[in-house]
Amino acid sequence: MATHKHRAMHDLGGVEPTASQAIDRTEHELTQFDKSVDALVGLMAHPSRRIIRVDELRRAIESLQPVQYHGLSYYEKWLQAAHDLLLEKDILGEEEVMLRCAAIREAEEKSS
Amino acid sequence: MAEYHHHDHVHLDHAPISDHGHEPRAEYRVLERAVRELLIEKGVVTAEDWRRQIELMDSRNPSMGARVIARAWVDPAFKQRLLADAKKAADELGIDTANAPRVMALENTPTRHHLVTCTLCSCYPKAILGIPPAWYKSEAYRARAVKDPRGVLKEFGTELPDNVEVRVMDSTADLRYLVVPLRPAGTDGMTEEQLADLVTRDSMIGVTAARNPTSVS
Amino acid sequence: MTARFAPGDPVRVREDWPEAKAKVHIRTPHFLRGARGTIETVLGAYPNPEDLAFSRPAAAKPLYQVRFAQRALFPEGKGAASDTLIADLYEHWLEPVHG
Structure with a gap:
């Protein structure tokens, strides 16, 4: 079956030229960032909370721009998608996240 | 897309990576901390939940x-x-x-x-x-x-x-x-x-x- | 919910492209659309992820393991004649094949 023009970017089975590339089998340890994102998403998806469903996370990842989908690391994508869902669900506000990011950067610059 | 992410300016200076184990880009490192702090402050999760979840992951x-x-x-x-x-x-x-x-x-x-x-x-x-x-x-x-x-x-x-x-x-x-x-x-x-x-x-x-x-x- | 298909039934995956019409979340890979396969296992009913992904009420849909001949899916590949591929597909993506 030829790759269809309507294929979504994440729907990768058999897609060329990717399906002819060598697989990078290098083993990586998870970074603290990776673990933190995995933990936050796991907590929000937990049946006791169900703030973000795994299906929603997948949908949000599939909604990323292609440059993000193909270029960000695995957990950067998770974080971006979780963030987008938290804004969509009004659990976090865009303004407050922006202000917090600015405050964190400012504190880091001062201490460095 | 929120402007503090500067997505239009994400430069991919290496082959696409879909894996883990690399230090995140600075903007995502900051975003992770911001989201985590806000979720904890709002009581969505607790700092203890977060620590335990990482321990659980490490144990598997x-x-x-x-x-x-x-x-x-x-x-x-x-x-x-x-x-x-x-x-x-x-x-x-x-x-x-x-x-x-x-x-x-x-x-x-x-x-x-x-x-x-x-x-x-x-x-x-x-x-x-x-x-x-x-x-x-x-x-x-x-x-x-x-x-x-x-x-x-x-x-x-x-x-x-x-x-x-x-x-x-x-x-x-x-x-x-x-x-x-x-x-x-x-x-x-x-x-x-x-x-x-x-x-x-x-x-x-x-x-x-x-x-x-x-x-x- | 009663499953429409039983193990051994020949089926065809619907050749539909909802991606072209709206923002959707679909768990039927593109390379299986229109392909003929055989029901391997009836897995039970699961909430439709196409709705779960958008926080909509999700009806339970029968889910099946569907077996395909690997070479029929990828004739240009290097598989052996007996190689197979199994995907888990929801009933609303499957059509009966007669004859």
Whole structure:
């Protein structure tokens, strides 16, 4: 079956030229960032909370721009998608996240 | 898209990476901390929840799956229970699968070899094997496993004759797949613990066979 | 919910491209659309992820393991004649094949 023009970017089975590339089998340890994102998403998806469903996370990842989908690391994508869902669900506000990011950067610059 | 992410300015100065294990870009490092702090301040999660969740993740690794497989090799009744309901069977060995998706164990035979992938995302039996390796989540593996499974197997050092059916499992929905590799020859006198040492993560994904006892010191 | 298909039934995956019409979340890979396969296992009913992904009420849909001939899906690949591929597909993506 030829790759269809309507294929979504994440729907990768058999897609060329990717399906002819060598697989990078290098083993990586998870970074603290990776673990933190995995933990936050796991907590929000937990049946006791169900703030973000795994299906929603997948949908949000599939909604990323292609440059993000193909270029960000695995957990950067998770974080971006979780963030987008938290804004969509009004659990976090865009303004407050922006202000917090600015405050964190400012504190880091001062201490460095 | 919120402007503080500067997405239009994300420059990809290397080949696409879909894996983990690299330090995040500065903007995502900051965003992670901001989101985490805000979620904790709002009481959505607690700092203690977060620490415990990371501990839980750290405690899960392929040795849990290896114990399950080794038990199945020595105990035919357990193997039947594993093939009938893998989560319940894992529970018997003290592996907590309560909140995990359904897991189906797939038994390799002399005439059938299973290879697991997820072409749409990265579905994996995390409750039994822990976090998947970076290559499992890579675009190359996801694209290739369905189209050229024997080529993928070869890249992992696994060559199977044509009379062995290679069965690719695309985990597209609500099941996660755990491969039960063939018990290697020459292992008759081995204890369950010794057998577990032969069961690698990759053999439970299906890209390799279990280790040969002569390769283990 | 009663499953419409039983193990051994020949089926065809609907050749539909909802991606072209709207923002959707679909668990039927593109390379299986229009392909013929065989029901391997009836897995039970699961909430439709196409709705779960958008926080909509999700009806339970029968889910099946469907077996395909690997070479029929990828004739240009290097598979052996007996190689197979199994995907888990929801009933509303499957059509019966007669004859």
